[in-house]
Amino acid sequence: MANKFATKFGVVMAAAGSAVGLGNVWRFPYLAGQNGGGAFLLIYLVCILFVGMPIVLSEFVIGRRSGQNALEAMRTLSGSHRWDWLGIMCVVCGILFISFYIVIAGWCVRYLSLSIFHAALPDIANTLIALALNVGIIWFGVEKGIERISTLLMPLLLIILLMLVIRSLTLPGSGEGLKFLFTPDFSKITPSVFMAAISQAFFTLSIGLGCMLTYAAYMKKNQNLIATATQVVGIDTLVAIVAGIAIFPAVFSLGFSPAEGPQLVFSVLPAVFAEMPGGSIFMVLFYILLLIAAITSSISMQEVAVAYFDEQRHMPRRKAILLTTGIIIVLSVLCTISCNSSINLCGRSLFDWFDYLTSKFMMPIGGLAFAIYLGWFYPLKDTREELQQGSNLKPWFWHTFLWTIRIIVPIAILAIFINGLLA
Ligand code: PFF
Numbered sequence: 001m002a003n004k005f006a007t008k009f010g011v012v013m014a015a016a017g018s019a020v021g022l023g024n025v026w027r028f029p030y031l032a033g034q035n036g037g038g039a040f041l042l043i044y045l046v047c048i049l050f051v052g053m054p055i056v057l058s059e060f061v062i063g064r065r066s067g068q069n070a071l072e073a074m075r076t077l078s079g080s081h082r083w084d085w086l087g088i089m090c091v092v093c094g095i096l097f098i099s100f101y102i103v104i105a106g107w108c109v110r111y112l113s114l115s116i117f118h119a120a121l122p123d124i125a126n127t128l129i130a131l132a133l134n135v136g137i138i139w140f141g142v143e144k145g146i147e148r149i150s151t152l153l154m155p156l157l158l159i160i161l162l163m164l165v166i167r168s169l170t171l172p173g174s175g176e177g178l179k180f181l182f183t184p185d186f187s188k189i190t191p192s193v194f195m196a197a198i199s200q201a202f203f204t205l206s207i208g209l210g211c212m213l214t215y216a217a218y219m220k221k222n223q224n225l226i227a228t229a230t231q232v233v234g235i236d237t238l239v240a241i242v243a244g245i246a247i248f249p250a251v252f253s254l255g256f257s258p259a260e261g262p263q264l265v266f267s268v269l270p271a272v273f274a275e276m277p278g279g280s281i282f283m284v285l286f287y288i289l290l291l292i293a294a295i296t297s298s299i300s301m302q303e304v305a306v307a308y309f310d311e312q313r314h315m316p317r318r319k320a321i322l323l324t325t326g327i328i329i330v331l332s333v334l335c336t337i338s339c340n341s342s343i344n345l346c347g348r349s350l351f352d353w354f355d356y357l358t359s360k361f362m363m364p365i366g367g368l369a370f371a372i373y374l375g376w377f378y379p380l381k382d383t384r385e386e387l388q389q390g391s392n393l394k395p396w397f398w399h400t401f402l403w404t405i406r407i408i409v410p411i412a413i414l415a416i417f418i419n420g421l422l423a
Helices: 008-019 022-034 038-066 070-078 084-117 123-139 143-169 175-182 191-205 211-217 225-253 264-274 279-312 317-339 350-377 380-388 395-422
Strands: none
Touching (some): 022 225, 038 395, 070 279, 084 264, 191 225, 350 395
């Protein structure tokens, strides 16, 4: 990760690069499909606004105020070791997260090679290729270069998605898909829809595991935190909705089931590309871009752990990269195998367990802890001062933010948790 971001735009792009990834294009559509479409979208947007956005800002404040990684940041601000568990949980969460995330990045490699060579390697090879790309970038320290490249390429991903939108919307019977995505059927709102929506908010915004906090540690004091958070959240939400509009009309028109699950995007999109002139070229380009979007996210996850071993355990950086990579290889290979076999633990494959544990537990608990710490334990005048640096903090915004992190975020997360566990 960069040591200091040179421009304000660079920060927005790096944080957006972490946020925009498989979560938007792969996970959002399949969860929306499984959880009632419009009903899910509505709850998801509420979660983004009232839980996601305040936690992004909380992580920004803690990160920039301390200028440290998650563990050290909490030590610096609290002046004690009482919050160490939070820093450790962030590191563990980062490792578990990348171990299943890289498997999906491997699916992009698989579909890329299918679209170019009409043949694919075994899944474990695809996972390892994706991981090699990720580690190569971190090893050679070219994240800055990648950020620059992704600044150029991400708009291209959006353009291809928009082309898919046009194609998808002009398929016969596509209106059904739009209706599905934008008309909430309130009878579909259940505790598990809330649980899915909140986990998606954490997943897609890269919050609750100190990733946004780490980025903020590299921000300058004249960076407007509120504007930056709004832009990152805005871009991320926009990409997810555009992906939804690209997918659901095609799902209905081409006779797929919206509730197909994790394979949804990978089975529907090739069918849409097949209906487009020059579709095979766009398909190759699309998977390349999606893979890049995935890698800009996965490097930020591994960085949470690398920074810990490097700064906290005084391990040379390359040794930290080797150690974390070794752990990730073992876990991600196990995840890949678990996806393709019937072996499971209490009804879930290892892959599902990692997704479940990170986005439904660790990240919400992490986000809750960051919000509670800032809202109830850290001196309010310091938080206010940090938010004011580089921005024109309006009193109404300050009060809304404060009471959101003090009351709304904790109640929402706990209620969804308890409900989800009882359901
Ligand atoms: N936000 C990324 C996505 O939507 O694909 C995933 C992610 C990146 C989660 C970085 C967590 C993280 F630290």
